[in-house]
Amino acid sequence: MNDALINMTRALAHTGQRRLLVLEGDDAWGDAQLAWLTARLPGDWLWVSERPQGELHCTPGAVRTLLGREFTHAVFDARDGFAADALAALSGTLRAGSWLVLLTPPWRGWPARPDGDSRRWSDREQAIPTPHFVHHVMTCIQQDNDVLHWRQGAPFPALHPPDAPAWSMANGQPDRQQEAVLNALMRLEHGVAVVTAPRGRGKSALAGMLARQWPGEVWVTAPAKVATDVLAQHAGERFQFTAPDALAAALTRGTQPTGDWLIVDEAAAIPGPLLRKLLCGFPRVLMVTTVQGYEGTGRGFMLKFCASLPDIHTYRLDCPIRWAPGDPLERIIAALLLFDDDDFSVRPVGDCQIAALTQEAWRTHPAQIGALYRLLSGAHYRTSPLDLRRMMDAPGQHVAQALAGARPAGALWLVEEGGLPPALSQAVWAGFRRPRGNLVAQSLAAHGGSPEAATLRGLRISRIAVHPARQRERIGARLVAWAQREAARHHDYLSVSFGYTPELWRFWERCRFTLVRIGSHREASSGCYTAMALLPLSAAGERLTEQEHQRLRRDAVWLQPWIAIPLPVTPLDQATLNEADWRELAGFAFAHRPVEACTGSLNRLLQACTLPLPTLRAWFDGQQHATEGRKALLKRLRQETATALCTLDAARSDALQKQVAELQFI
Ligand SMILES: CC(=O)SCCNC(=O)CCNC(=O)[C@H](O)C(C)(C)COP(=O)(O)OP(=O)(O)OC[C@H]1O[C@@H](n2cnc3c(N)ncnc32)[C@H](O)[C@@H]1OP(=O)(O)O
Numbered sequence: 041m042n043d044a045l046i047n048m049t050r051a052l053a054h055t056g057q058r059r060l061l062v063l064e065g066d067d068a069w070g071d072a073q074l075a076w077l078t079a080r081l082p083g084d085w086l087w088v089s090e091r092p093q094g095e096l097h098c099t100p101g102a103v104r105t106l107l108g109r110e111f112t113h114a115v116f117d118a119r120d121g122f123a124a125d126a127l128a129a130l131s132g133t134l135r136a137g138s139w140l141v142l143l144t145p146p147w148r149g150w151p152a153r154p155d156g157d158s159r160r161w162s163d164r165e166q167a168i169p170t171p172h173f174v175h176h177v178m179t180c181i182q183q184d185n186d187v188l189h190w191r192q193g194a195p196f197p198a199l200h201p202p203d204a205p206a207w208s209m210a211n212g213q214p215d216r217q218q219e220a221v222l223n224a225l226m227r228l229e230h231g232v233a234v235v236t237a238p239r240g241r242g243k244s245a246l247a248g249m250l251a252r253q254w255p256g257e258v259w260v261t262a263p264a265k266v267a268t269d270v271l272a273q274h275a276g277e278r279f280q281f282t283a284p285d286a287l288a289a290a291l292t293r294g295t296q297p298t299g300d301w302l303i304v305d306e307a308a309a310i311p312g313p314l315l316r317k318l319l320c321g322f323p324r325v326l327m328v329t330t331v332q333g334y335e336g337t338g339r340g341f342m343l344k345f346c347a348s349l350p351d352i353h354t355y356r357l358d359c360p361i362r363w364a365p366g367d368p369l370e371r372i373i374a375a376l377l378l379f380d381d382d383d384f385s386v387r388p389v390g391d392c393q394i395a396a397l398t399q400e401a402w403r404t405h406p407a408q409i410g411a412l413y414r415l416l417s418g419a420h421y422r423t424s425p426l427d428l429r430r431m432m433d434a435p436g437q438h439v440a441q442a443l444a445g446a447r448p449a450g451a452l453w454l455v456e457e458g459g460l461p462p463a464l465s466q467a468v469w470a471g472f473r474r475p476r477g478n479l480v481a482q483s484l485a486a487h488g489g490s491p492e493a494a495t496l497r498g499l500r501i502s503r504i505a506v507h508p509a510r511q512r513e514r515i516g517a518r519l520v521a522w523a524q525r526e527a528a529r530h531h532d533y534l535s536v537s538f539g540y541t542p543e544l545w546r547f548w549e550r551c552r553f554t555l556v557r558i559g560s561h562r563e564a565s566s567g568c569y570t571a572m573a574l575l576p577l578s579a580a581g582e583r584l585t586e587q588e589h590q591r592l593r594r595d596a597v598w599l600q601p602w603i604a605i606p607l608p609v610t611p612l613d614q615a616t617l618n619e620a621d622w623r624e625l626a627g628f629a630f631a632h633r634p635v636e637a638c639t640g641s642l643n644r645l646l647q648a649c650t651l652p653l654p655t656l657r658a659w660f661d662g663q664q665h666a667t668e669g670r671k672a673l674l675k676r677l678r679q680e681t682a683t684a685l686c687t688l689d690a691a692r693s694d695a696l697q698k699q700v701a702e703l704q705f706i
């Protein structure tokens with residue numbers, strides 16, 4: 041057996057493959073077999089585990105810091121919890137000829153065993169069992185003949201060496217596929233070229249090679265510079281990076297230096313309107329985007345975006361660079377995490393029927409609910425394995441599909457929120473507490489005007505997507521109407537939080553949502569401002585929606601300077617402090633409400649009060665220079681607010697301070 045395993049490992053290296061070996065058993069057995077394996081197979085043997093184990097150890101949360109590094113052989117310990125995203129990232133670091141050993145508990149008790157990783161995505165303090173995911177993992181392992189599954193008490197499984205040709209790794213020169221695309225790009229006279237591929241196909245390297253080979257000027261942009269290392273490495277001295285915002289601003293001013301090419305890495309993560317602006321400034325553009333992987337996919341976005349461009353040339357890279365095509369480890373990871381998202385090549389035809397699916401469908405109708413998940417992840421950038429795990433096993437999730445024949449043409453994912461005890465909601469409003477989950481419900485309290493907001497029950501539309509070939513047929517609107525009917529009996533409102541674009545807002549507005557909040561920071565991933573909107577379903581929901589919308593209108597004039605897009609609300613001209621302002625200012629001065637959540641009331645305070653209040657005034661004039669840390673600055677802002685309140689009405693200020701102070705003991 042020793043020799044067989046060593047020979048097999050050599051054969052894997054020779055053919056450019058990696059494999060998964062599952063060790064199923066109790067802790068002592070698993071550790072003993074691993075000691076045996078590591079003694080026989082030389083390698084780095086990186087351990088990924090919550091427990092400190094092995095010489096080279098990394099916690100699941102830190103695997104991302106290893107991206108770009110390479111290892112021979114690794115252990116992924118899933119006995120305490122299954123950090124699926126870490127498993128995927130780990131598999132990307134393994135060289136050809138490696139084993140990835142997956143440690144699992146005995147399968148009989150596994151579905152009922154609490155999974156420590158669930159604390160990251162279930163919104164529960166305690167770990168919960170994850171029977172649907174565990175069942176899915178077991179099925180994938182059993183169905184894949186290239187996975188070795190060694191059970192405690194059973195003999196080591198039979199080894200079948202790979203029947204594949206010899207493989208050698210690319211040496212820095214473009215490989216065959218890269219060369220073909222590069223030649224086409226070098227001949228391109230004008231237009232937009234799009235290169236899509238799953239992870240690790242050499243897209244960024246290809247973009248770098250273009251920059252290096254092109255004789256004229258080439259500009260590079262991407263959502264974040266830190267993600268352009270590979271491109272930079274292959275571009276050498278020709279690499280010059282400009283952030284998308286800066287480039288768009290230069291184009292608007294007409295001051296951008298002329299260039300032959302613009303290269304946009306991870307283009308799908310840049311919002312459409314910004315991307316469109318960038319494309320106009322250059323005769324040739326190369327957009328590169330990932331269409332599969334643990335960080336999400338830009339397939340739906342790119343399809344739709346590219347359909348609107350006149351002079352478009354699309355290319356695809358399929359061949360992995362660092363291991364052989366058809367690598368068994370890559371294949372099983374893709375199956376486990378449903379990475380093969382919808383490529384939207386097949387148009388679902390026929391009338392749509394809307395139907396709900398329960399989490400039980402992962403066991404009873406895996407193909408159907410899998411197709412729904414693939415549709416959502418094909419359409420949404422950054423759908424991650426955490427989303428898959430949440431959808432499979434977290435409490436309070438609901439999904440529905442618009443079925444055209446046997447295919448989903450639309451998908452909807454809803455999450456239950458709210459229902460917090462009144463005292464806790466008030467503590468969230470004051471900034472003293474921030475329990476897990478409840479994204480919109482908590483934000484309504486923490487950033488909105490009503491301390492009781494999080495007591496209401498909401499159903500948040502976490503994701504909605506319609507197949508690109510079936511959009512603008514009111515399928516999206518029907519899915520929302522379905523959710524509205526489903527939610528009406530037990531909820532006060534439907535909610536949505538989304539990256540604001542005028543087109544998307546038009547959709548929510550047409551579905552009769554009311555805008556209640558727009559954040560003042562752009563999301564790092566999309567460059568959009570986060571917007572929140574509500575569709576009330578009860579009298580309490582109506583009141584909350586109306587109140588928050590009016591608050592947004594009243595604050596609009598003060599928010600606008602912080603937000604670089606026109607706010608889509610009609611501003612109200614009400615400059616005097618009201619009851620809600622006093623309460624909110626007390627929440628800022630005497631508790632922990634964030635300053636951004638009090639922009640309107642603080643500005644009204646500055647108008648009402650004749651004191652100098654230098655720190656507050658400088659803050660809103662945008663003149664606050666970084667002469668002190670943020671903590672000290674906030675303290676002074678709070679102190680000045682307290683002084684102003686006391687000057688305006690000492691008794692009222694005192695009473696409010698007492699009320700607010702009590703909230704911190706909840
Ligand atoms: C929480 C979140 O998931 S936010 C992200 C939403 N999802 C996405 O962005 C994924 C990609 N996009 C999609 O899947 C779809 O475009 C959706 C879900 C946004 C809309 O679904 P559709 O079925 O195309 O929309 P539907 O036909 O129901 O549109 C209803 C109305 O909304 C408005 N609308 C919808 N899309 C647009 C658009 N792109 N531009 C302007 N208005 C629009 C229109 O007024 C439309 O009515 P009309 O066609 O009669 O004028």
Ligand SMILES: Nc1ncnc2c1ncn2[C@@H]1O[C@H](COP(=O)(O)OP(=O)(O)OP(=O)(O)O)[C@@H](O)[C@H]1O
Nearest residue numbers: 210211212213214215239240241242243244245270
């Ligand atoms: N022709 C080549 N020769 C040598 N190394 C290469 C070649 N092409 C790509 N690589 C290397 O392979 C790895 C993966 O390439 P790259 O990052 O370009 O892939 P990608 O498709 O952009 O993947 P991701 O979506 O993960 O960013 C990188 O380390 C890169 O330097």
